[in-house]
Amino acid sequence: MNRFLKIIPLMLLQACAYMYIPSAKNTPLFEKKGEVQIEAGASANSVYGTGSYAFSEKFALIANGSLSFRNFSNRYDIVTTTSTTSGSQYFTVTNKFSHRYAEGGLGRYNLLSSKWKLEIFGGGGYGEAFVDFAAYKNYYWLGFFQGNFGRKWKFIEYGGSLRTAYSGFHFIYPSDSYPHHPLHLNFNNVHIEPLAFFRIGKDSLRGFVRVGFSITAPFYSFSGIKSTYGIYQEYLEYNILHLSVGLSYRFK
Numbered sequence: 561m562n563r564f565l566k567i568i569p570l571m572l573l574q575a576c577a578y579m580y581i582p583s584a585k586n587t588p589l590f591e592k593k594g595e596v597q598i599e600a601g602a603s604a605n606s607v608y609g610t611g612s613y614a615f616s617e618k619f620a621l622i623a624n625g626s627l628s629f630r631n632f633s634n635r636y637d638i639v640t641t642t643s644t645t646s647g648s649q650y651f652t653v654t655n656k657f658s659h660r661y662a663e664g665g666l667g668r669y670n671l672l673s674s675k676w677k678l679e680i681f682g683g684g685g686y687g688e689a690f691v692d693f694a695a696y697k698n699y700y701w702l703g704f705f706q707g708n709f710g711r712k713w714k715f716i717e718y719g720g721s722l723r724t725a726y727s728g729f730h731f732i733y734p735s736d737s738y739p740h741h742p743l744h745l746n747f748n749n750v751h752i753e754p755l756a757f758f759r760i761g762k763d764s765l766r767g768f769v770r771v772g773f774s775i776t777a778p779f780y781s782f783s784g785i786k787s788t789y790g791i792y793q794e795y796l797e798y799n800i801l802h803l804s805v806g807l808s809y810r811f812k
Contacts (some may be wrong), residue, residue: 578691578789579698579729580798581606581659582774585721585755586622587708588612589677590669594812599768601806605629605637606659608804614669622681623664630658630690658694661687663702677719681706691789695734698790702727702751710757717759717766725751729778733787747780749796764810771803 588597595614601607608626615621629637637657665683672678682705689698703726710719731745755772782794790797 578657578696578797579689579731579791580687580700580727580774580776580796581626581628581661581689582751582753582772582799582802583661583663583685583702584608584610584624584626584804585706585708585723585753585770585772586610586612586624586665586681587710587719587721587755587757588614588620588622588669588679589708589710589712589717589719590614590620590679591677591712593617596811597808599806599808601768601770601804603802603804605657605799618668618670620667620669620679620681621664622667622683623662625662626660628657628659630656631660656692658690659687661685663704665704665706667706676709676711679708681708696787696789697732699730699732700727704751715760715762717757719757721755721757721772723751723753723755725753727751731787731790733790736786745785747778749776749778751776759808761808764812766808766810767805768808769803769805771801774798774800774802 584601593614593616597612599610606626606628608624610624612620612622663683663685665681667679667681669679684701684703687700704723706721706723708719708721710717727749729747729749732742735741735743752775753772755770757768757770759766759768761767776796776798778796782791785791785794
């Protein structure tokens with residue numbers, strides 16, 4: 561039990577995504593023209609909504625957006641560390657984090673004429689992140705290409721998604737030497753983001769669980785850069801593991 565409790569803080573630290581949070585992936589698995597799917601979900605540090613619409617026999621539109629909890633109130637996000645005093649562990653909230661992101665795209669569905677569904681989408685988005693009362697800021701754009709696959713049964717849907725993306729970050733952070741003159745840093749990144757999903761329910765309303773990973777590789781060396789948040793010990797801070805739950809509704 562004690563070993564398990566030591567693992568929990570490491571999982572919660574995945575919420576410390578100061579620079580970048582992977583977006584909620586649209587995985588509609590459309591079958592015919594006129595279908596609409598909307599979803600609402602929540603993760604450890606954000607809430608989000610998605611919408612998808614099959615406007616023809618072959619093509620569909622997707623859109624989604626997300627907000628961190630800090631966007632709604634002055635409460636702290638789930639950002640924790642652990643400390644040990646006299647052999648006991650406790651959690652300490654460390655800072656305030658705010659993030660918002662929106663994207664849209666166009667794609668093709670029903671690429672497989674079988675029980676398995678395959679669809680591809682491409683698009684772009686824009687995001688903003690703020691830490692420590694906006695002393696640290698990141699503004700970024702992102703372009704993506706995404707493939708979805710899965711299978712649908714009467715009450716169950718399951719499958720996966722793989723996204724590759726390219727982004728440009730504009731990171732602003734305080735200078736130790738000149739506090740009133742922040743430093744600006746521009747660099748690009750490549751992202752690889754696999755995801756698995758499971759939906760279950762009756763008729764059009766279903767609950768879902770998603771779990772995914774993000775691997776971000778910057779085209780930049782952070783050697784010598786000193787930043788309390790965003791870049792730590794010469795590594796970019798971003799959300800690696802993301803787990804979310806929510807509800808999905810399909811209009812047919």
